[in-house]
Amino acid sequence: MQSPQRVFGKDRTKYLIVNQTLQFQNRTLYFLVFSGALFLVGTALGPGLFGNVSIPFISWQFDVFHLLCHQDPERSFFINGSQMAVCSRCLGIYSFFLIGWTLIPLIAKLMNIKSRYYFRFLIGTIILNLIDVLGNLFQVWTNTNESRLFLGALFGLSSALILSNEFFKKLNTED
Amino acid sequence: MKPSYWPSVIQAAIIVAVVTTVVGLGLLYYVAGSEPSMGIMMISGLTIPVTCLIGLIGGILATRSYAKAYDVTFPIGTGALIGLFTGIIAALIAGVLGQIWNFVDPTLTERFAETMIGAFEMNDQIPDAQKDEIIMSMEQGFEDQNSIGGILKGIAINAGVLGFVNLLSGMIGAKIFASEEE
Numbered sequence: 001m002q003s004p005q006r007v008f009g010k011d012r013t014k015y016l017i018v019n020q021t022l023q024f025q026n027r028t029l030y031f032l033v034f035s036g037a038l039f040l041v042g043t044a045l046g047p048g049l050f051g052n053v054s055i056p057f058i059s060w061q062f063d064v065f066h067l068l069c070h071q072d073p074e075r076s077f078f079i080n081g082s083q084m085a086v087c088s089r090c091l092g093i094y095s096f097f098l099i100g101w102t103l104i105p106l107i108a109k110l111m112n113i114k115s116r117y118y119f120r121f122l123i124g125t126i127i128l129n130l131i132d133v134l135g136n137l138f139q140v141w142t143n144t145n146e147s148r149l150f151l152g153a154l155f156g157l158s159s160a161l162i163l164s165n166e167f168f169k170k171l172n173t174e175d
Numbered sequence: 176m177k178p179s180y181w182p183s184v185i186q187a188a189i190i191v192a193v194v195t196t197v198v199g200l201g202l203l204y205y206v207a208g209s210e211p212s213m214g215i216m217m218i219s220g221l222t223i224p225v226t227c228l229i230g231l232i233g234g235i236l237a238t239r240s241y242a243k244a245y246d247v248t249f250p251i252g253t254g255a256l257i258g259l260f261t262g263i264i265a266a267l268i269a270g271v272l273g274q275i276w277n278f279v280d281p282t283l284t285e286r287f288a289e290t291m292i293g294a295f296e297m298n299d300q301i302p303d304a305q306k307d308e309i310i311m312s313m314e315q316g317f318e319d320q321n322s323i324g325g326i327l328k329g330i331a332i333n334a335g336v337l338g339f340v341n342l343l344s345g346m347i348g349a350k351i352f353a354s355e356e357e
Contacts, residue, residue, distance in 0.1 A: 029255055036339045063329065064336050067195045067230045119351065163346055166251045
């Protein structure tokens with residue numbers, strides 16, 4: 001561990017450089033979640049990812065998500081002419097959870113955000129998604145696959161970020 | 176010694192299993208009771224988007240229940256474990272409930288399969304040869320789903336997926352309801 005350095009700026013002000021190291025904890029759980037999320041995203045893309053035009057309800061990718069997603073073709077993207085195994089909102093959730101999960105070491109290194117802000121972000125994204133769902137349900141507006149993907153992505157990202165401090169902690173050698 | 180989390184796990188697993196089974200059965204009845212049409216393959220009329228992700232609330236429910244009932248804090252590793260067990264047990268219970276319903280209404284899945292195949296047969300955008308091949312694989316798929324091996328495979332897949340997503344929600348639940356921080 002390095003000790004903090006004292007340096008002088010142009011105005012002769014004394015600055016203290018704080019050495020911050022990133023502590024990586026719960027490693028097994030982190031890599032387990034990463035592998036699982038990677039598998040889920042690959043599966044969510046559906047049989048079209050492998051070039052198979054398959055029928056919903058009988059491909060294994062659809063089996064995997066049938067308890068988690070309505071898998072409505074009108075609310076899903078298609079890949080290689082085949083419907084993805086999850087709807088656009090769920091695709092946003094899973095893919096951006098994975099992206100967020102991959103980025104949390106970097107975010108923890110670059111930023112110092114307290115857990116309560118991540119918690120507010122998570123609650124905010126849940127409320128946004130609920131408003132969007134209800135607004136569409138009561139025909140106040142019509143959402144699109146893209147808007148659902150975007151809002152799902154925010155929720156997925158916030159779900160990953162709220163856990164960042166549990167895996168990567170900044171340790172200050174001097175405060 | 177910390178109190179056992181199993182009562183919270185079982186309680187949350189039952190809630191998830193019952194909710195997902197009821198939603199699943201509602202979908203099966205809706206499709207089975209409809210006339211075959213291309214529209215039936217687009218089931219948006221029934222599936223309210225809120226049902227999306229309902230299967231992953233188990234981890235949150237179990238960790239919340241455990242933390243509040245015993246006023247304890249625990250690390251996210253324990254939350255992950257609670258969520259994982261909740262998801263696996265929910266899948267097992269949902270599998271058992273599904274089989275019980277098969278005794279109550281043995282022709283339900285058959286009617287569902289018939290409607291889906293009938294709807295697909297009406298699709299005139301696919302060449303006949305390819306359509307026959309796909310219909311055969313659909314019939315085979317529905318048969319497999321009803322065999323012992325297919326049922327066990329379905330339960331195993333559900334246990335893996337529900338286990339994993341509830342592991343995630345269990346970690347989030349532990350962070351929100353049982354964290355020692357702040």
